[in-house]
Amino acid sequence: MSEETQNRRLVVEAKHLVKRFGKFTAVDDLTLSVNEGEVFGFLGSNGAGKTTAIRVFCGLLKPTSGMARVLGIDVTDDPEEIKRRIGYMSQRFSLYEELTVLQNLRFFGGVYGLRGKAYKEREKWAIEMTNLQGKEHLQTGDLPGGWKQRLALACAVMHRPKIVFLDEPTSGVDPISRRRFWRLIDEMAGEGITVFVTTHYLDEAEHCDRLALMHAGKLMALGTVSELKEVFSDRAVLEVKCPDIIAALDLMSGQDWVLETSVFGTRMHVVVRNAQEGKRLTLQLLEGSGNAPVEAREIVPSLEDVFIHHIEKEEAAK
Amino acid sequence: MYVLWRVIVKEFLQLRQDKRIIPTVVLGPVVQLILFGYAANLDVATVPLLLVDQDRSAASRELVDNFVSSTYFELMGVEDAVKDVEPWLVAGRADLALVIGAGYGNAVAAGRSPQVQVIVDGSNSTAASLGLGYANGILQAESARLVATRLQAGERSLIEIVPRVWYNPDLKSRWFYVPAVLAMILMIITMVLASMGIVREKEIGTLEQLMVTPIRSWQLIVGKLSPFAVLGLIITFLVTGIAVGWFGVPLRGSLMLLILMTMLLLLNTLGLGLLVSTIANNQQQAMMGSAFVVMLPQIYLSGLIFPIDNMPEVIQYITYAIPLRYYATILRGIFLKGVGIDVLWPEALALAAFGIGFLALASLRFQKRL
Numbered sequence: 148m149s150e151e152t153q154n155r156r157l158v159v160e161a162k163h164l165v166k167r168f169g170k171f172t173a174v175d176d177l178t179l180s181v182n183e184g185e186v187f188g189f190l191g192s193n194g195a196g197k198t199t200a201i202r203v204f205c206g207l208l209k210p211t212s213g214m215a216r217v218l219g220i221d222v223t224d225d226p227e228e229i230k231r232r233i234g235y236m237s238q239r240f241s242l243y244e245e246l247t248v249l250q251n252l253r254f255f256g257g258v259y260g261l262r263g264k265a266y267k268e269r270e271k272w273a274i275e276m277t278n279l280q281g282k283e284h285l286q287t288g289d290l291p292g293g294w295k296q297r298l299a300l301a302c303a304v305m306h307r308p309k310i311v312f313l314d315e316p317t318s319g320v321d322p323i324s325r326r327r328f329w330r331l332i333d334e335m336a337g338e339g340i341t342v343f344v345t346t347h348y349l350d351e352a353e354h355c356d357r358l359a360l361m362h363a364g365k366l367m368a369l370g371t372v373s374e375l376k377e378v379f380s381d382r383a384v385l386e387v388k389c390p391d392i393i394a395a396l397d398l399m400s401g402q403d404w405v406l407e408t409s410v411f412g413t414r415m416h417v418v419v420r421n422a423q424e425g426k427r428l429t430l431q432l433l434e435g436s437g438n439a440p441v442e443a444r445e446i447v448p449s450l451e452d453v454f455i456h457h458i459e460k461e462e463a464a465k
Numbered sequence: 466m467y468v469l470w471r472v473i474v475k476e477f478l479q480l481r482q483d484k485r486i487i488p489t490v491v492l493g494p495v496v497q498l499i500l501f502g503y504a505a506n507l508d509v510a511t512v513p514l515l516l517v518d519q520d521r522s523a524a525s526r527e528l529v530d531n532f533v534s535s536t537y538f539e540l541m542g543v544e545d546a547v548k549d550v551e552p553w554l555v556a557g558r559a560d561l562a563l564v565i566g567a568g569y570g571n572a573v574a575a576g577r578s579p580q581v582q583v584i585v586d587g588s589n590s591t592a593a594s595l596g597l598g599y600a601n602g603i604l605q606a607e608s609a610r611l612v613a614t615r616l617q618a619g620e621r622s623l624i625e626i627v628p629r630v631w632y633n634p635d636l637k638s639r640w641f642y643v644p645a646v647l648a649m650i651l652m653i654i655t656m657v658l659a660s661m662g663i664v665r666e667k668e669i670g671t672l673e674q675l676m677v678t679p680i681r682s683w684q685l686i687v688g689k690l691s692p693f694a695v696l697g698l699i700i701t702f703l704v705t706g707i708a709v710g711w712f713g714v715p716l717r718g719s720l721m722l723l724i725l726m727t728m729l730l731l732l733n734t735l736g737l738g739l740l741v742s743t744i745a746n747n748q749q750q751a752m753m754g755s756a757f758v759v760m761l762p763q764i765y766l767s768g769l770i771f772p773i774d775n776m777p778e779v780i781q782y783i784t785y786a787i788p789l790r791y792y793a794t795i796l797r798g799i800f801l802k803g804v805g806i807d808v809l810w811p812e813a814l815a816l817a818a819f820g821i822g823f824l825a826l827a828s829l830r831f832q833k834r835l
Contacts, residue, residue, distance in 0.1 A: 258468055258679070
């Protein structure tokens with residue numbers, strides 16, 4: 148009994164989860180757990196294995212080895228029971244474009260067995276949540292992307308799931324719609340729904356309670372945003388500007404006092420042990436090479452820096 | 466059951482929105498019917514005839530009269546030499562030349578076997594064999610008459626063949642082809658729509674979404690396929706109506722039996738469509754797979770166009786694995802022979818077995834996993 152209650156607290160659980168397609172390992176030894184009511188961010192570049200992992204959790208793919216449990220149910224035991232209890236929204240907001248807003252809601256509600264009064268109630272809720280009042284009879288295909296996305300989310304949570312998996316829900320949507328969408332996610336989390344969301348927008352990750360960084364199928368780091376940034380506690384990140392950024396990158400990368408370098412447009416982020424010392428050495432080196440004027444200042448590390456740090460560490464380890 | 470209902474409603478809503486569906490379902494069968502009913506007419510009404518009479522005797526004139534008065538031949542021209550026949554055949558002004566050599570009359574009078582040459586344009590083998598058949602008939606009759614006169618015996622003493630063609634007395638190829646159109650149209654439309662319907666959901670991603678819902682595979686399959694079954698029945702009524710009302714094809718058997726047998730065929734076409742959709746990843750693949758891997762062999766080997774009896778023995782055995790073959794037999798049985806289930810039950814059984822087999826196989830392959 149007590150184990151049962153504990154399992155309910157852990158909404159998603161994976162232990163040494165592996166998913167291979169032939170020789171390609173999409174998810175490599177993934178271990179993580181998601182608590183009830185959390186907004187859990189799953190971060191990584193394209194092909195990092197995020198979608199594959201989500202599909203395993205949703206019972207769409209069988210794990211090659213390892214264990215995955217959702218709401219206490221093992222994905223290999225009873226994927227259909229999991230499907231009854233979760234919500235899922237794929238990258239492509241899969242709606243029927245030739246149907247109207249209401250027809251979509253009615254279909255997806257119906258598939259989850261919602262009918263009669265229970266359905267009507269949820270329909271009203273969905274229309275309010277998505278702010279689609281007055282648009283009920285429009286064809287879904289005619290709606291702008293942001294509205295489709297909100298409607299798809301409504302369809303995915305009509306049946307009040309305990310957890311909803313969102314696979315890159317904001318790809319291809321304008322920034323204002325994205326922000327609006329995240330407000331919806333925050334609201335759902337407020338109602339106690341656990342949200343498991345993948346994204347490759349690092350700014351969105353700041354909304355998440357906890358984050359998992361994925362790269363090439365492997366979990367690189369796991370924790371809250373501030374926990375993740377702790378890897379920089381004994382180092383400093385400098386932002387460097389100079390006329391020839393590529394030459395500067397080549398030059399800096401070879402220095403033993405430079406820990407990491409990465410280019411952000413016309414600027415470069417340089418990780419060093421000590422901010423003052425690093426700044427002095429940078430100016431000296433670049434100005435000495437004739438790559439002037441040089442500007443260097445210490446910045447608060449962003450998630451992107453954290454991400455790059457982990458990837459570089461992994462690549463170096465190979 | 467409610468879930469199934471919602472899927473069916475959704476499918477019909479989508480069908481209603483699909484602007485190509487009405488033209489496909491109505492125009493398709495009508496155009497095919499017109500093509501097969503009028504253009505693909507293999508009947509040869511009259512054969513254009515060229516005459517080379519080098520004998521010019523009473524006997525030869527009598528033979529020529531038999532040809533011209535037979536209504537099968539129309540005399541287009543007369544030449545004196547055999548070498549002049551070719552231009553007529555090349556230009557297509559005549560399909561058959563009757564050459565009566567000098568000495569025909571003398572041979573007849575002397576009681577020897579006279580010789581007559583028939584030259585046929587074989588480039589159109591159907592017209593050629595028909596023309597040859599007609600010519601043979603006339604020449605045999607004439608030959609029999611000559612023998613009879615010579616033997617001084619009554620015509621009764623010779624074997625006379627009196628052919629009677631049952632079910633299609635005029636051997637109208639239209640009667641043969643119009644029921645075939647029903648079979649082909651049903652197969653093409655329902656199978657393509659079924660395979661495309663599911664593959665399209667794969668393409669737009671809704672299938673993945675559905676797989677994460679608690680919907681059961683059978684609910685999805687039955688829900689998606691039943692609108693196409695309804696379309697199939699509408700097509701059956703439409704095509705049967707035109708065949709009987711416009712082309713005068715007789716429907717001698719029971720319409721109810723026709724509908725029931727059509728439902729058995731639909732199990733096959735929808736099952737095959739579903740099977741294709743579990744293999745194909747996009748609509749092009751589904752289309753190609755349906756057309757070349759399934760439909761063309763089915764149509765060629767079903768006996769709808771090419772008689773199975775004319776096929777090599779090995780191929781004849783293969784046709785037993787072609788569901789459309791059984792439906793073709795059933796259709797001709799019901800339309801032309803007016804037979805009932807007491808005769809057609811083996812075909813009905815085979816059709817049902819194949820249909821259930823295909824659907825079962827497709828359902829097994831159609832898993833709620835990626």
